[in-house]
Amino acid sequence: MLARLDALLTALPRVHAEDAWIGRRWRVGGATVAHVFGGEDGLLRITFRAEPEEVFAMEHMGPPYFRADWGANVVGLIVDEGTDWEELGELLTDSYRLQAPARLAEQVPAPGIRS
Numbered sequence: 714m715l716a717r718l719d720a721l722l723t724a725l726p727r728v729h730a731e732d733a734w735i736g737r738r739w740r741v742g743g744a745t746v747a748h749v750f751g752g753e754d755g756l757l758r759i760t761f762r763a764e765p766e767e768v769f770a771m772e773h774m775g776p777p778y779f780r781a782d783w784g785a786n787v788v789g790l791i792v793d794e795g796t797d798w799e800e801l802g803e804l805l806t807d808s809y810r811l812q813a814p815a816r817l818a819e820q821v822p823a824p825g826i827r828s
Contacts, residue, residue: 714757714792715749721802722747725809726817744812747805749792759801760789761808786811 715737722728722739728746730739736750749759760781763771771778771788777795781787790801803824810818 714796717798718747718749718759718792721798721805722809725806726813726820728809741809741813741817746809746812757792758789759792760787761805762786762811763788763804763807764811767807 719730719739723730725741725746728739728741730737732738733748733750736748738748739746747759747761749757751757758779762784763786765786768780768786768788771790772780777791777793779789779791781789790796790804792801806821806824810821810823813821
């Protein structure tokens with residue numbers, strides 16, 4: 714799963730992976746696009762940035778989504794065998810577009826938009 718996440722994220726312009734205080738994170742410049750870590754329950758979790766209305770929706774959908782305790786626009790989901798990788802790819806692309814400098818974000822079409 715980590716290799717799959719790495720492939721999704723490092724395909725985005727200037728994203729690099731690095732070890733975090735716990736787990737691994739992917740950054741563009743100094744901004745974190747996504748952070749993956751394991752919980753005490755053995756489940757793999759990934760956090761990312763989202764627009765306020767998406768944060769509200771995910772927070773109220775419940776598992777596998779959750780609201781992170783840090784940052785107003787940080788949400789996450791549990792990554793397991795039931796993960797919809799197409800949806801996760803779209804969420805991570807959205808997170809990138811929120812975190813990247815405008816000149817880089819413009820290089821990546823919003824999910825669902827084809828050029």
